Amino acid sequence: MEFATVMEIKLAKMAGFCMGVRRAVDMALYIAKHKGDEEVYTYGPLIHNPQTIELLKERGIRPVEEIELTGRGTIIIRAHGISPSETQRLREKGIRIIDATCPKVVHVQSIIRRHATENYSILIIGDRDHPEVEGLMGHTFGQGIIIGGLDEVDRLPDMEKVCVVAQTTQSKDEYAKISERIRQRFPGALIFDTICDSTEKRQSEIKKMAGEMDAVIIIGGRNSANTRRLAKISESCGIPTFHIERVDDLKKIDVSGFGKIGISAGASTPNWVIRQIVTAIVRSED
Numbered sequence: 001m002e003f004a005t006v007m008e009i010k011l012a013k014m015a016g017f018c019m020g021v022r023r024a025v026d027m028a029l030y031i032a033k034h035k036g037d038e039e040v041y042t043y044g045p046l047i048h049n050p051q052t053i054e055l056l057k058e059r060g061i062r063p064v065e066e067i068e069l070t071g072r073g074t075i076i077i078r079a080h081g082i083s084p085s086e087t088q089r090l091r092e093k094g095i096r097i098i099d100a101t102c103p104k105v106v107h108v109q110s111i112i113r114r115h116a117t118e119n120y121s122i123l124i125i126g127d128r129d130h131p132e133v134e135g136l137m138g139h140t141f142g143q144g145i146i147i148g149g150l151d152e153v154d155r156l157p158d159m160e161k162v163c164v165v166a167q168t169t170q171s172k173d174e175y176a177k178i179s180e181r182i183r184q185r186f187p188g189a190l191i192f193d194t195i196c197d198s199t200e201k202r203q204s205e206i207k208k209m210a211g212e213m214d215a216v217i218i219i220g221g222r223n224s225a226n227t228r229r230l231a232k233i234s235e236s237c238g239i240p241t242f243h244i245e246r247v248d249d250l251k252k253i254d255v256s257g258f259g260k261i262g263i264s265a266g267a268s269t270p271n272w273v274i275r276q277i278v279t280a281i282v283r284s285e286d
């Protein structure tokens with residue numbers, strides 16, 4: 001780790017937990033405190049951050065796959081939400097369900113359900129394998145198509161009624177490009193801006209930071225799509241960008257020669273991880 005040349009460090013205002021992630025983690029920690037001997041699980045990882053998952057495990061809450069559930073105990077639904085059929089299967093098992101789905105994701109699910117029942121084809125712009133998108137697909141009642149890139153719009157079949165939504169952490173610029181192409185192909189398409197405002201602000205801030213700083217460090221889980229997207233946006237601004245997950249990763253990066261370093265973090269990165277990394281950088285300058 002070489003930080004001797006660093007003259008200025010700027011931490012993004014929007015670095016770290018968004019409202020939905022904070023709410024889900026707070027709910028899980030509250031349950032951990034009061035659960036007694038009860039078995040408590042999360043439906044897959046609660047959020048995409050390994051340190052938070054480790055912390056929850058230490059407090060007796062572990063992520064499980066549906067198949068492992070016996071019907072005893074409590075399960076917490078992740079911030080990204082799940083499909084109605086998954087909820088139904090959990091109900092049938094008889095396990096107690098605590099729903100920590102972010103209210104903004106619930107809003108997108110309800111737009112999808114409303115239009116699917118009115119026979120719209122639903123186009124979801126997002127990452128095909130992301131749990132939020134998989135959950136959203138379940139709300140389309142089989143009328144959904146995931147669009148992962150601009151070229152996929154040209155391969156769509158002809159459709160009469162089209163409703164378009166975005167994964168809440170989708171890149172704003174990418175969504176604008178893809179929805180414009182959809183509008184050209186389907187002029188009557190209903191296009192909903194479902195990108196979360198915290199995502200928008202985080203992305204605008206990183207673009208501004210990329211214009212002011214010499215290099216950018218993005219902190220967050222490698223499995224976190226929104227963290228990876230932030231790093232990609234910073235790279236696309238032509239600035240050297242380092243995506244790290246934990247304080248030890250600082251040893252692997254070389255920022256010697258950069259005077260001004262900007263730091264931001266994904267929506268699922270806890271503040272204590274950000275603090276640890278910023279403190280390590282500041283100490284290494286001395």
Ligand code: SF4
Nearest residue numbers: 018020102104168196
């Ligand atoms: S990014 Fe926005 S929509 Fe997604 S979990 Fe966070 S607050 Fe909710």
